[in-house]
Amino acid sequence: MSATMAAENTPRVNRGQVQVIRSSLPYQILLYINGWYFALFLICEILLFVYKGETLPYAYGVLAAEVILVFILAGIEALRIFFASKGNLTERILGVIVSILLSIPAILGAVFILLWQTYVLRADVILAAIQLSFLGLELIFGIISIITFARATPY
Numbered sequence: 001m002s003a004t005m006a007a008e009n010t011p012r013v014n015r016g017q018v019q020v021i022r023s024s025l026p027y028q029i030l031l032y033i034n035g036w037y038f039a040l041f042l043i044c045e046i047l048l049f050v051y052k053g054e055t056l057p058y059a060y061g062v063l064a065a066e067v068i069l070v071f072i073l074a075g076i077e078a079l080r081i082f083f084a085s086k087g088n089l090t091e092r093i094l095g096v097i098v099s100i101l102l103s104i105p106a107i108l109g110a111v112f113i114l115l116w117q118t119y120v121l122r123a124d125v126i127l128a129a130i131q132l133s134f135l136g137l138e139l140i141f142g143i144i145s146i147i148t149f150a151r152a153t154p155y
Helices: 003-009 025-055 062-090 093-116 122-152
Strands: none
Touching: 025 062, 025 122, 062 093, 062 122, 093 122
């Protein structure tokens, strides 16, 4: 084996240099759990809408509008979790800021499910309250991450 091939295959060790990891593990764990919870939330909400559609009287088009709003909420939530996760892992402020901005419509969607639907069942209240708890915690961790990343930015 030639010397150049051996040099290419050896790992590079940065001796004397310390890489400080500033991404937040609790924030990342919370985002991961919220991703799985929101999938469960979406399935439960769809099943609740099927139940409501079969048993409760809706005005024309209202049930369809509420179902569409839940799917829009799913898209917003997927984007929010994606940007928060990538921003946290790459230690970039912009990704976390985008996720915080996307938290505003996500909170409004969860409050809609909690309070403003045509029919709000107890299961809706429980599911939406848990989702709002996740959103609140992720907002707090997101702000802490932005502060941590901003302090580490070289001048």
